[in-house]
Amino acid sequence: MSNNEINSKDINNKNSEEFYDKLKIQLDESNTLPGKYMFKFIVPTESSKIAKIQKIFEFASPTFSMRDSKNNKYTSISVNIYAVDSTSIINYYKEVSLIEGVMML
Numbered sequence: 859m860s861n862n863e864i865n866s867k868d869i870n871n872k873n874s875e876e877f878y879d880k881l882k883i884q885l886d887e888s889n890t891l892p893g894k895y896m897f898k899f900i901v902p903t904e905s906s907k908i909a910k911i912q913k914i915f916e917f918a919s920p921t922f923s924m925r926d927s928k929n930n931k932y933t934s935i936s937v938n939i940y941a942v943d944s945t946s947i948i949n950y951y952k953e954v955s956l957i958e959g960v961m962m963l
Contacts, residue, residue, distance in 0.1 A: 874955075878948050885944035895941040898963040899954060903933045907957055911935055914953045 885891060897915075901907045903926060912922065918939040925934045941947050954960055 878952070881951075882944045882948055885947060891944060891947075892940065892942045895939055895947055897937040897939075897950065897954070899935045899937070900932050900961040900963065901935060901957070902959045903927075903930055907959065908933060908935065910957050911937070911954060911960070914950060915939060918950075 899911060901911065908924070912920075915922075915937050918941075921938045923936040923938075927933070939950075951962060954962065
């Protein structure tokens with residue numbers, strides 16, 4: 859399963875637990891874990907928000923790729939990690955969802 863098959867539109871609303879339950883099922887059925895996993899985020903271009911995302915993943919031996927939008931208002935961040943299981947992926951999504959203004963793709 860690729861990350862683009864995961865619909866994250868419900869993360870920041872009342873259906874978030876339902877979203878995470880569905881995501882766990884999708885990840886478990888994908889049979890790609892343990893393995894490489896890529897997170898994609900769009901964040902307002904503020905060094906503090908970017909630093910918070912980097913801190914969340916600091917112990918996962920991540921590789922980061924960042925790209926600013928045309929007007930430098932937003933930064934796209936891709937985070938590649940080796941994920942052990944679906945629970946760890948969901949925990950990362952939950953931590954990042956606490957950062958105001960972050961969009962998860």
